[in-house]
Amino acid sequence: MSAAMLTVEGLSAWYGAARILYDLNFEVGRGEVVALMGRNGAGKSTTMKTIMGLIPQREGAVRFEGTDIARMRPFEIARLGLGFTPEDRRIFADLTVLENLDIGRQPPRQFPDGTPAPLWTPERLFALFPNLAEMPHRLGGRMSGGEQQMLTVARTLMGNPLLVLLDEPSEGVAPLIVEQMAATIVELKKTGLSILLSEQNIHFARLVADRVYVLEKGQIHWQGTMAQLADNLEVQRAYLTV
Amino acid sequence: MTLDSLLFQAINGLSSASGLFFIAVGLSLIFGVTRIINLAHGSLYMMGTYIAYSFATKIGGVIGFWGGILATAIIVGCIGALIEILLLRRIYRAPELFQLLATFALVLVFNDMTHWIWGSEDLLGPRAPGLAGSVELLGRRLPSYDLFLALAGPVVLLILHFTLKLTRFGRLIRAATQDREMVGALGVNQAVLFTSVFALGAALAGLGGALQVAREPATLATDLIALGDAFVVVVVGGMGSITGAYLAAVIIAEVKALCIGIGVVNLGGISVNFSKFTLVAEFLVMAIVLIVRPYGLLGKPQGAVRSIAEPEEPIRAATPMLKLLAAVVLGLLLFLPVLAQSSPYLMILGIDVLIAVIFATSLHFIMGPGGMHSFGHAAYFGLGAYGAALLVKWLAVPMGFALAAAPLVALAGALLFGWFAVRLSGVYLAMLTLAFAQIVWAAVFQWEGFTGGSNGVIGVWPKPPFNQGWAFFLLTLALATVAVLVLRRVLFAPFGYAMRAGRDSPLRAEAIGIDVKRIHWLAFAIAGCICGVAGGLFAFAKGSISPESIHVGRSIDGLVMVLLGGIQTLTGPIVGASVFALLQDTIMRQTEYWRALLGAVILVLVLAFPSGIVGAFSNLWRRWRGAS
Numbered sequence: 001m002s003a004a005m006l007t008v009e010g011l012s013a014w015y016g017a018a019r020i021l022y023d024l025n026f027e028v029g030r031g032e033v034v035a036l037m038g039r040n041g042a043g044k045s046t047t048m049k050t051i052m053g054l055i056p057q058r059e060g061a062v063r064f065e066g067t068d069i070a071r072m073r074p075f076e077i078a079r080l081g082l083g084f085t086p087e088d089r090r091i092f093a094d095l096t097v098l099e100n101l102d103i104g105r106q107p108p109r110q111f112p113d114g115t116p117a118p119l120w121t122p123e124r125l126f127a128l129f130p131n132l133a134e135m136p137h138r139l140g141g142r143m144s145g146g147e148q149q150m151l152t153v154a155r156t157l158m159g160n161p162l163l164v165l166l167d168e169p170s171e172g173v174a175p176l177i178v179e180q181m182a183a184t185i186v187e188l189k190k191t192g193l194s195i196l197l198s199e200q201n202i203h204f205a206r207l208v209a210d211r212v213y214v215l216e217k218g219q220i221h222w223q224g225t226m227a228q229l230a231d232n233l234e235v236q237r238a239y240l241t242v
Numbered sequence: 243m244t245l246d247s248l249l250f251q252a253i254n255g256l257s258s259a260s261g262l263f264f265i266a267v268g269l270s271l272i273f274g275v276t277r278i279i280n281l282a283h284g285s286l287y288m289m290g291t292y293i294a295y296s297f298a299t300k301i302g303g304v305i306g307f308w309g310g311i312l313a314t315a316i317i318v319g320c321i322g323a324l325i326e327i328l329l330l331r332r333i334y335r336a337p338e339l340f341q342l343l344a345t346f347a348l349v350l351v352f353n354d355m356t357h358w359i360w361g362s363e364d365l366l367g368p369r370a371p372g373l374a375g376s377v378e379l380l381g382r383r384l385p386s387y388d389l390f391l392a393l394a395g396p397v398v399l400l401i402l403h404f405t406l407k408l409t410r411f412g413r414l415i416r417a418a419t420q421d422r423e424m425v426g427a428l429g430v431n432q433a434v435l436f437t438s439v440f441a442l443g444a445a446l447a448g449l450g451g452a453l454q455v456a457r458e459p460a461t462l463a464t465d466l467i468a469l470g471d472a473f474v475v476v477v478v479g480g481m482g483s484i485t486g487a488y489l490a491a492v493i494i495a496e497v498k499a500l501c502i503g504i505g506v507v508n509l510g511g512i513s514v515n516f517s518k519f520t521l522v523a524e525f526l527v528m529a530i531v532l533i534v535r536p537y538g539l540l541g542k543p544q545g546a547v548r549s550i551a552e553p554e555e556p557i558r559a560a561t562p563m564l565k566l567l568a569a570v571v572l573g574l575l576l577f578l579p580v581l582a583q584s585s586p587y588l589m590i591l592g593i594d595v596l597i598a599v600i601f602a603t604s605l606h607f608i609m610g611p612g613g614m615h616s617f618g619h620a621a622y623f624g625l626g627a628y629g630a631a632l633l634v635k636w637l638a639v640p641m642g643f644a645l646a647a648a649p650l651v652a653l654a655g656a657l658l659f660g661w662f663a664v665r666l667s668g669v670y671l672a673m674l675t676l677a678f679a680q681i682v683w684a685a686v687f688q689w690e691g692f693t694g695g696s697n698g699v700i701g702v703w704p705k706p707p708f709n710q711g712w713a714f715f716l717l718t719l720a721l722a723t724v725a726v727l728v729l730r731r732v733l734f735a736p737f738g739y740a741m742r743a744g745r746d747s748p749l750r751a752e753a754i755g756i757d758v759k760r761i762h763w764l765a766f767a768i769a770g771c772i773c774g775v776a777g778g779l780f781a782f783a784k785g786s787i788s789p790e791s792i793h794v795g796r797s798i799d800g801l802v803m804v805l806l807g808g809i810q811t812l813t814g815p816i817v818g819a820s821v822f823a824l825l826q827d828t829i830m831r832q833t834e835y836w837r838a839l840l841g842a843v844i845l846v847l848v849l850a851f852p853s854g855i856v857g858a859f860s861n862l863w864r865r866w867r868g869a870s
Contacts, residue, residue, distance in 0.1 A: 075428075
């Protein structure tokens with residue numbers, strides 16, 4: 001594992017008076033795919049939103065490429081090269097596929113060591129997601145769940161991110177698309193992209209993730225490599241299976 | 243009337259439609275992206291006319307006129323940007339109501355500022371160089387400037403349409419209208435986007451106002467009239483749709499033009515003057531559209547708004563201490579007439595305060611626990627006041643009868659308007675209630691034969707013994723106490739629970755069998771009815787009633803009272819009304835520019851005490867108790 005790109009220390013978050021996250025500590029290394037796993041309501045999405053600056057009540061340190069982003073606003077965080085694809089996709093329904101991609105567009109970016117980050121264009125994204133290439137002018141609101149899921153990932157990639165927070169990409173899409181999505185993530189990893197993935201589905205996570213943190217009630221209960229989790233039926237039963 | 247004159251009026255209507263469109267479209271764009279209803283939009287329009295007037299008269303000529311119009315649009319756009327940067331940016335996370343109040347404070351400030359700069363006289367600009375003449379159309383002469391205006395609307399519509407469609411700025415506006423948080427998470431600086439959208443909307447309003455300079459005089463009353471019209475257009479056309487805004491502007495302007503065109507007609511022996519029905523016609527168009535399409539002709543239902551404000555605190559029954567305090571205050575008030583023997587003015591002030599208390603408490607009833615932010619509560623005050631005064635004037639009924647009739651008249655109005663209002667929520671409801679209040683005001687103002695027009699109704703004096711200050715004070719005190727107790731009782735009855743359930747979660751409330759619309763409609767009617775009591779008392783207390791005292795300013799006074807006291811407590815409106823009435827009496831009379839002062843007070847309030855006076859005190863109290 002190379003040096004950490006994203007480091008989270010003592011992260012807590014609240015919705016009103018309700019505390020959701022308790023003192024989380026974890027990191028994502030460069031080029032790594034790390035999965036946050038846990039059942040519904042474990043705090044996976046909240047963790048991602050908190051990192052992204054979308055939950056106002058938060059505490060703790062979040063460092064991205066050495067910059068403290070814990071008090072930054074979402075657009076500033078995005079401009080540092082941290083991409084976010086929300087679980088509910090949040091496609092702009094009144095905009096076409098191409099227009100949705102345009103909203104996500106950001107200038108080319110470099111890693112701190114000077115190597116250029118992968119540069120994404122609609123053409124390259126259409127090659128990655130052939131389904132989208134068939135409907136460049138379709139309105140976001142007229143797309144299937146799987147197509148929207150691809151579009152939300154593609155829209156985030158248009159910002160040429162260094163690390164992507166990928167919230168439940170397998171949720172509510174057809175099995176065939178889930179497989180495609182896993183293949184895409186492996187593909188993206190090869191380009192040097194780091195990914196923090198949230199996932200309930202261990203079969204999906206096994207296909208893509210290097211390491212895993214298991215969340216339950218807003219706390220990390222287990223951490224290790226994907227292979228270790230795959231062998232550890234006890235942890236799976238305690239925190240993952242329904 | 244001939245087909246020719248109809249066509250002539252139709253073109254006239256199109257040129258009015260352009261003006262309506264310019265102001266409504268800016269309002270709509272700004273709301274779409276920032277979720278703020280800019281009540282100061284009418285003021286920007288008004289200032290547009292004044293600024294263009296100065297350019298056209300001070301510089302003059304082609305440059306002064308046409309260049310002035312462009313410069314005006316830019317200047318007003320800059321004013322808009324300043325408003326966004328200095329004020330709105332601080333309150334995007336505040337409750338909707340505070341945002342509305344803050345922009346209304348700007349209305350007050352801008353009106354006095356305009357008054358201070360340009361004076362109170364109406365100012366008519368010069369004719370447009372190059373378009374001063376007229377063209378002959380179907381044997382009639384049509385001012386060429388009107389024709390130009392009629393074309394300006396569609397041209398701007400097309401430019402806006404293609405800007406939204408083809409530029410990145412336009413795409414960002416459309417995306418942010420749908421999900422601004424996501425736009426931010428994709429790396430777009432919302433602050434810049436919001437400022438530029440606000441500037442664009444303001445520039446359009448300024449342009450619209452400036453273009454009127456050769457057609458209509460600049461007057462200080464334009465701000466609220468333009469705002470009311472723009473609301474009707476936006477509600478009819480559908481929020482966020484620029485084509486809808488133009489369509490609605492055309493429909494409303496044409497209906498009005500038609501009414502004027504028809505003029506006086508003999509219907510079965512009765513001559514009816516249709517040109518007096520322009521406001522009624524506007525109302526009818528809006529009513530029909532809202533019944534058929536609640537979100538306007540081309541609007542879409544508002545998606546569930548991601549609530550960022552804190553949830554409302556539950557209301558609590560009065561503690562024994564508070565009850566004791568209330569009893570003591572009531573006892574003191576009963577003795578006030580004894581104290582007042584040396585200063586009779588104390589009674590007048592006391593009556594004013596108590597009327598304000600009834601007014602504010604009834605408004606709070608639908609605003610706080612009902613969640614319906616009415617910006618037109620003055621309508622029911624006016625219906626009560628005029629109901630009582632007109633019964634005295636035309637039928638010479640006794641005071642008791644007139645006072646009893648006041649709430650019934652208000653109730654009837656509240657039942658009618660409320661039926662439409664509860665179909666909408668949030669800012670749509672606020673706009674609709676404001677439009678209704680404008681209509682009541684305008685009806686009173688226009689229907690001179692019945693209501694006395696701008697002179698109002700005079701000679702509505704109470705009969706003995708109530709012509710004595712102390713007796714009328716005690717009567718007002720009794721009615722105010724009953725009103726407050728009745729409203730409290732209703733709030734702690736199952737009806738009150740159902741009302742709050744409907745506010746907090748309409749879907750869940752319906753799922754357990756509550757007819758939310760019906761409950762809210764009845765609540766709206768109850769509030770209107772009680773408010774009518776305040777109106778009736780007011781008419782007798784002053785001995786007269788005029789359109790001025792039921793104008794939109796009174797609705798806003800009510801909102802300020804409620805917010806001053808704090809919306810989440812039941813004592814809030816009582817304290818807020820008392821403080822406001824006393825403040826108005828002491829400070830506001832000291833200066834000619836009391837509007838600007840009031841506006842400044844509201845701005846300070848909104849920025850400094852987001853939970854009102856009572857809220858701030860109870861927070862302090864809780865902290866103190868928590869510490870000890």
